[in-house]
Amino acid sequence: MDKTTNTTSRSLRPSTRRLIQLYSALLHNAYVKGFIDGEIYQGKAKYACVPGLNCYSCPAAAGACPLGSIQNALASTGHRAGWYVMGIILLFGVTLGRTICGWLCPFGLIQELLHKIPSFKLRKSRFTRALSYLKYVILAIFVIAIPLYYGLTQDIPMPGFCKYICPAGTLGGAIGLLANPHNTDLFGMLGIFFTRKFVILMLITLACVFCYRTFCRFICPLGAIYGLFNHFSLTGVRVDENCCNHCGACVNTCKMDVLRVGDHECINCAQCVDVCPKKAITFNAGTVVLKAPEASFTAEEKNDRQKKGRLAWAIALAVLVGALVWFNFLDPAAKQSGNGGSADATAITGYEPGKQLEDFTLECLDGSSFHLADTRGKPVFINLWATYCTPCVQELPYFSDLYTQHEDDIAMLAVHSSVVTDDPAEFLANKGWAMPFATDTSDDTLWKIVNGSSTLPQTIVLDRDGVVIYNQVGSVTPDVLEKLYEQAAAPAKTSASSEQASSSAAN
Amino acid sequence: MNKKRLFLIVQSVLCVLLVVALVASAINIYQVGLAEKAADPLSSIYTREKVAAVLLGVPVLPLFLLSLATTIACLVLGIKDEKGNKPVRIVSAATPGPTAVPVPTHLALRRRVTFALALVFIVAGVFNGSAMDVFGKAIKICTECIGLG
Numbered sequence: 001m002d003k004t005t006n007t008t009s010r011s012l013r014p015s016t017r018r019l020i021q022l023y024s025a026l027l028h029n030a031y032v033k034g035f036i037d038g039e040i041y042q043g044k045a046k047y048a049c050v051p052g053l054n055c056y057s058c059p060a061a062a063g064a065c066p067l068g069s070i071q072n073a074l075a076s077t078g079h080r081a082g083w084y085v086m087g088i089i090l091l092f093g094v095t096l097g098r099t100i101c102g103w104l105c106p107f108g109l110i111q112e113l114l115h116k117i118p119s120f121k122l123r124k125s126r127f128t129r130a131l132s133y134l135k136y137v138i139l140a141i142f143v144i145a146i147p148l149y150y151g152l153t154q155d156i157p158m159p160g161f162c163k164y165i166c167p168a169g170t171l172g173g174a175i176g177l178l179a180n181p182h183n184t185d186l187f188g189m190l191g192i193f194f195t196r197k198f199v200i201l202m203l204i205t206l207a208c209v210f211c212y213r214t215f216c217r218f219i220c221p222l223g224a225i226y227g228l229f230n231h232f233s234l235t236g237v238r239v240d241e242n243c244c245n246h247c248g249a250c251v252n253t254c255k256m257d258v259l260r261v262g263d264h265e266c267i268n269c270a271q272c273v274d275v276c277p278k279k280a281i282t283f284n285a286g287t288v289v290l291k292a293p294e295a296s297f298t299a300e301e302k303n304d305r306q307k308k309g310r311l312a313w314a315i316a317l318a319v320l321v322g323a324l325v326w327f328n329f330l331d332p333a334a335k336q337s338g339n340g341g342s343a344d345a346t347a348i349t350g351y352e353p354g355k356q357l358e359d360f361t362l363e364c365l366d367g368s369s370f371h372l373a374d375t376r377g378k379p380v381f382i383n384l385w386a387t388y389c390t391p392c393v394q395e396l397p398y399f400s401d402l403y404t405q406h407e408d409d410i411a412m413l414a415v416h417s418s419v420v421t422d423d424p425a426e427f428l429a430n431k432g433w434a435m436p437f438a439t440d441t442s443d444d445t446l447w448k449i450v451n452g453s454s455t456l457p458q459t460i461v462l463d464r465d466g467v468v469i470y471n472q473v474g475s476v477t478p479d480v481l482e483k484l485y486e487q488a489a490a491p492a493k494t495s496a497s498s499e500q501a502s503s504s505a506a507n
Numbered sequence: 508m509n510k511k512r513l514f515l516i517v518q519s520v521l522c523v524l525l526v527v528a529l530v531a532s533a534i535n536i537y538q539v540g541l542a543e544k545a546a547d548p549l550s551s552i553y554t555r556e557k558v559a560a561v562l563l564g565v566p567v568l569p570l571f572l573l574s575l576a577t578t579i580a581c582l583v584l585g586i587k588d589e590k591g592n593k594p595v596r597i598v599s600a601a602t603p604g605p606t607a608v609p610v611p612t613h614l615a616l617r618r619r620v621t622f623a624l625a626l627v628f629i630v631a632g633v634f635n636g637s638a639m640d641v642f643g644k645a646i647k648i649c650t651e652c653i654g655l656g
Contacts (some may be wrong), residue, residue, distance in 0.1 A: 064642070073637055082640065087626065087632055088625070125594065186655060189656040191541075194553065480549060
């Protein structure tokens with residue numbers, strides 16, 4: 001029994017790599033407050049890409065996802081080259097290579113923990129090796145071809161991998177946001193996209209239980225990109241060919257589909273260092289040996305390495321604590337955020353269905369002025385959008401059609417977010433959309449009045465008396481718009497229509 | 508059949524059943540919700556109540572708890588698939604070629620050039636506005652991109 005207990009406690013004790021993975025996952029998601037508020041971090045740190053696959057719509061994400069960023073950059077090729085994100089990926093590639101997958105990627109950690117669930121495990125074979133090339137096909141089609149095609153031909157920012165596959169986005173972004181009680185209204189927009197991506201997430205989760213790092217080995221395009229740098233990256237596993245007897249113990253122990261130590265499939269986890277009978281393998285960062293067989297060090301060297309290791313952990317923990325304090329309490333973006341924006345229930349004005357929307361005036365892109373008070377007597381549609389938001393751009397033609405159809409009896413305004421990456425006027429120049437457009441110069445104006453959040457798109461509908469009957473984030477279809485128009489245009493006094501629409505929205 | 512094998516079979520089946528139950532529930536909610544939406548375009552396909560009913564109801568919750576209990580039992584008893592993750596065909600000493608990827612020629616030069624190129628790209632990106640593209644995309648939730656719809 002003692003023997004069993006010892007074995008169990010040994011197997012449950014986290015390795016240094018596992019601790020670093022946990023540390024990295026926390027650092028990637030240092031904005032813990034996001035889980036409480038149900039809002040994502042909007043501070044300046046999101047200018048920087050994180051090395052691992054970590055959705056930037058995860059409530060806790062402190063940085064931008066490199067894979068999402070590169071798709072967005074490729075989709076914007078018609079406007080400007082995405083030098084910035086390409087530079088960042090080159091930098092990560094040449095310094096760390098696939099060490100990122102093995103030591104830093106939060107989704108890699110999740111996959112490894114899932115694989116810890118005791119079950120039958122799939123053995124690696126020629127089949128799994130062949131399947132490992134699938135991620136290059138996915139990279140070519142979903143990360144490069146789809147964003148480029150839609151960006152260049154239709155001017156629509158289409159992140160193919162995020163939209164159709166990415167399980168990290170579904171788990172961290174969608175489910176992370178939906179789990180928060182503040183975000184009940186997000187359920188209203190779930191449909192076929194969510195169902196499809198949820199099924200993909202579940203299948204990958206199940207596969208990870210039976211097959212080590214399924215997503216990483218066969219699907220992840222970010223791993224495919226980093227793999228291209230693996231043979232010359234600064235950090236990685238190295239073999240001293242003079243000591244090596246080619247016994248194959250390293251390759252046989254490896255859980256990834258490697259043929260050679262350090263090839264494009266190697267995630268530099270350094271587990272092979274411990275199994276090499278000739279002590280020929282080390283894990284290095286440039287000339288610094290990060291991991292080597294214990295026997296290759298003298299007692300003095302071991303002592304020295306232990307001291308340096310303790311110092312490194314102390315610095316790392318200080319950095320983590322600093323990051324947690326900064327992101328959650330000191331960062332100006334964290335201070336501004338919070339989902340406490342719910343209106344006073346007794347107030348007459350507000351953004352919630354049944355309330356009169358506060359008056360505002362916005363300068364339109366065509367030079368005219370939109371004054372809400374002037375629209376009394378007409379149904380009013382306000383749409384919040386951005387050039388870099390795929391569903392926003394896709395639904396704008398529906399608004400334009402509705403506006404054209406009821407031009408004499410409708411007021412409409414499409415308002416671009418205050419975060420501008422492309423000039424909206426230039427973007428709209430050849431689109432031929434009929435309704436007036438404006439840009440919110442500061443999130444304190446219209447955005448605040450209608451309770452605009454970090455989620456796009458958002459549609460607000462007012463009836464003829466200026467009372468809100470609909471205020472929801474998410475895409476709308478022509479059917480929904482027509483139904484909303486019918487309700488907003490109903491001649492009866494507000495209460496009936498607003499209550500009906502608000503109850504539908506609440507459902 | 509020994510105890511170890513039985514535990515692994517039970518746990519494997521439970522994992523599959525749990526995922527099948529979750530997937531089937533999601534598809535069922537979608538199909539029912541779609542029919543409701545056809546009648547009223549403003550109604551929601553998914554609601555918090557429908558999802559909670561699935562997660563806290565039969566068969567998802569019992570399967571999850573059973574799977575959790577089996578996992579803990581396996582961990583305590585030290586049960587795992589010993590052959591798991593080992594290659595089907597063991598690499599022998601006779602495997603031709605080097606064990607490691609050959610060190611590329613001009614390794615240091617290649618690293619320095621790539622590193623310099625990376626820095627040049629980043630600086631160019633800051634000036635041409637592509638850094639703003641990254642920021643703009645990262646601070647707004649694109650609902651379709653994360654599967655919300």
